[in-house]
Amino acid sequence: MGTRGQSSAMGREARDPRLDAVIQTLQEIGNLMGRQAQERAANIAQATEAATTAAVNGNQANQGQAQLKPPKFDGKGDPEAAPRWVEELEKAFEVLGCTEAEKVTLAVYLLQDNANDWWKATRGRVFPEGTAQTWAVFSENFYGKFFSESAKERKLAEFMRLHQGQMTVDQYEAEFARLSKFAPRMIDHPEDKA
Known part of the structure; x- marks a missing residue:
């Protein structure tokens, strides 16, 4: 009986406690990743359900969520x-x-x-x-x-030719905002306009 007890004690002493800590950490990481995946799936399902509900109900308050599609x-x-x-x-x-x-x-x-x-x-x-x-x-x-690059260049040229002309300030501002995304370098670095 004494021999059996010594054998168990020796088995525990021979096991590296760092290995146990690594195994426990890996199990915790696995559990965390599983929970994150479940939460992500739940969020996607919830957003989809909200968009579907809004589309079916036609409720004004939910119209913004329906735009998620x-x-x-x-x-x-x-x-x-x-x-x-x-x-x-x-x-x-x-x-x-x-x-x-x-x-x-x-x-x-x-x-x-x-x-x-x-x-x-x-x-x-x-x-x-x-x-x-x-x-x-x-x-x-x-x-x-x-x-394509040619389409980008056409939009850049359209931006560079933009003048208010007969447009209202609001119309000009809207057109400027629409076209400016095709000329980000000119917006970020106005010295390139020359």
Whole structure:
């Protein structure tokens, strides 16, 4: 009987307490990550439910939440549609607390027609197998296709030609704000205007 007790005591002494601390810390991290994932899923479900409820009820107080539904993008028409679409998506991402991969997944879900065909054809080149999906990489490729350098240059030229003319101050201010996003360097560094 004495031998058995000594054996147990020796087994405990031989075990490194630092290893126990590392294992406990890893278990706590795993539990925390699980709780965070559950909270994120609950937040997304809650935001989606609120948007759906607002859309069904047509309640004025809930109309703002219904706007959470970002628009679909088909890749046709006005080149300004691409940056507007990205801007709407980024607002939704912020409200929903999306991860990088979730941002790409939601964006791809909203692509239709020409834009969806483009994505199917280029997805493998943009994100080769085993590559992490990031919003920065997706949006860079998206802009390369749907908001070309020539379209950016046309908008910059339009900004540079902007004059109040017959517009009211409010109309001019709105047009300035709309076009200024295509000339961020000129806004940030006015000395570049020359």
